[in-house]
Amino acid sequence: MKASNVTVLMDEITDLSPVERRAEGQSGGTYEYDYLLLAAGVQTSFFGRPEWEAHTLGLKTLAEAQSIRRRVLSNLEKAELTNCDKDRRRLMTVAIAGGGPTGVELAGAFTDLVHRSLRDDFRRIDTSKLRVVLLEGSDRLLGSFGKKQSEYAFKRLEELGVEILTGTMVADVTKGCVHLADGSTVEAAAIIWAAGTEANPLTSQLGVPLADRAGRVTPEEDLSIRGFPEIFVGGDLACLTDSQDKPVPGVAPAATQMGRHVAKVLKEENRLEKTRFRGQKLKLRPRFRYFDKGIMAIVGKNAAVVLSGKWALTGFIAWLAWLFIHILFLVGFRNKLSVLLGWAFAYVRDAPDTRIIVNRPD
Numbered sequence: 001m002k003a004s005n006v007t008v009l010m011d012e013i014t015d016l017s018p019v020e021r022r023a024e025g026q027s028g029g030t031y032e033y034d035y036l037l038l039a040a041g042v043q044t045s046f047f048g049r050p051e052w053e054a055h056t057l058g059l060k061t062l063a064e065a066q067s068i069r070r071r072v073l074s075n076l077e078k079a080e081l082t083n084c085d086k087d088r089r090r091l092m093t094v095a096i097a098g099g100g101p102t103g104v105e106l107a108g109a110f111t112d113l114v115h116r117s118l119r120d121d122f123r124r125i126d127t128s129k130l131r132v133v134l135l136e137g138s139d140r141l142l143g144s145f146g147k148k149q150s151e152y153a154f155k156r157l158e159e160l161g162v163e164i165l166t167g168t169m170v171a172d173v174t175k176g177c178v179h180l181a182d183g184s185t186v187e188a189a190a191i192i193w194a195a196g197t198e199a200n201p202l203t204s205q206l207g208v209p210l211a212d213r214a215g216r217v218t219p220e221e222d223l224s225i226r227g228f229p230e231i232f233v234g235g236d237l238a239c240l241t242d243s244q245d246k247p248v249p250g251v252a253p254a255a256t257q258m259g260r261h262v263a264k265v266l267k268e269e270n271r272l273e274k275t276r277f278r279g280q281k282l283k284l285r286p287r288f289r290y291f292d293k294g295i296m297a298i299v300g301k302n303a304a305v306v307l308s309g310k311w312a313l314t315g316f317i318a319w320l321a322w323l324f325i326h327i328l329f330l331v332g333f334r335n336k337l338s339v340l341l342g343w344a345f346a347y348v349r350d351a352p353d354t355r356i357i358v359n360r361p362d
């Protein structure tokens with residue numbers, strides 16, 4: 001670590017006491033602070049139906065991503081074993097609730113998986129028959145993008161064989177079955193929940209009104225919270241708008257910009273504390289300004305959508321931009337190079353190596 005004045009401790013904060021300026025960790029540790037930046041992110045939200053969690057797979061962490069891969073690959077292995085057509089159909093169906101970037105990217109990735117990576121791996125089942133059903137409650141996919149880009153993603157996924165149901169609200173989820181508001185059902189041995197997020201529950205311990213049902217917090221212009229100038233919120237759990245009054249999206253560039261902003265404020269106040277300007281710190285705090293670099297989503301191989309300022313790209317150019325940006329922001333030269341070479345090799349071979357079932361199958 002380059003910054004010698006930074007200490008990293010692996011502990012989960014369980015309690016916050018804003019008035020006492022103290023945080024308690026699961027390890028039993030107590031952390032007294034002069035300043036606090038709460039940036040604990042978001043988690044999957046089931047819109048008040050926590051029982052759905054037992055029947056679905058979320059995608060917020062690497063461990064969850066591995067669970068999805070494990071479940072889908074194990075289901076294909078089970079489908080190869082069974083002699084029952086009905087079971088095989090259920091085992092070879094993946095339902096994805098939520099047609100935002102996560103749902104769209106996943107749906108595209110599954111079609112790549114079965115058409116390319118796994119195409120020669122099974123003898124009794126035809127993996128290209130994997131049924132991917134994408135369910136979206138609103139009338140279009142990728143609601144945060146432009147209409148043309150939504151239409152492009154819809155068309156592209158349809159070409160890849162994804163079944164897309166828009167304007168379709170999920171009414172219930174039971175084991176292996178999604179029940180839709182129109183009374184129909186989708187039987188699927190893998191149900192992925194990409195339909196909603198909510199802020200880390202620590203926001204409810206800040207003692208300030210929450211901005212929305214997702215439990216996010218609207219900070220002051222400098223990212224501190226009202227009544228507690230020493231507490232800042234940042235990243236996905238902050239609810240704020242940019243200079244054009246558009247919501248700041250829950251993306252990595254927004255989180256890093258907020259982190260940098262808070263670091264600047266702290267550095268400046270630390271400097272002032274040591275000078276005769278002590279006490280003037282609040283007046284001097286700059287306002288956080290979000291610089292919108294844009295949003296992007298990949299839609300299977302060779303296709304993506306990018307929305308950046310006046311640029312609204314779709315197709316291969318957008319896909320190249322997606323690859324370039326995602327490699328650019330990887331940490332460390334070694335990672336960048338190995339991912340670049342891995343992707344280039346997979347692209348040329350047209351068959352990424354992904355058939356790994358980690359841990360025991362479900």
Ligand SMILES: Cc1cc2nc3c(=O)[nH]c(=O)nc-3n(C[C@H](O)[C@H](O)[C@H](O)COP(=O)(O)OP(=O)(O)OC[C@H]3O[C@@H](n4cnc5c(N)ncnc54)[C@H](O)[C@@H]3O)c2cc1C
Nearest residue numbers: 011012013039040041042059060235236250251252253255
């Ligand atoms: C599937 C997926 C794909 C995405 N793709 C993109 C993309 O392509 N481009 C993009 O810009 N953004 C993408 N995002 C969004 C991006 O990941 C987030 O906007 C960004 O990570 C938010 O940063 P954050 O610091 O607010 O939260 P996080 O990155 O979620 O970090 C929060 C951290 O807090 C820790 N934490 C939580 N609770 C506690 C606690 N009680 N005590 C201690 N630590 C705690 C968590 O373990 C975590 O490490 C994607 C998100 C998902 C889920």
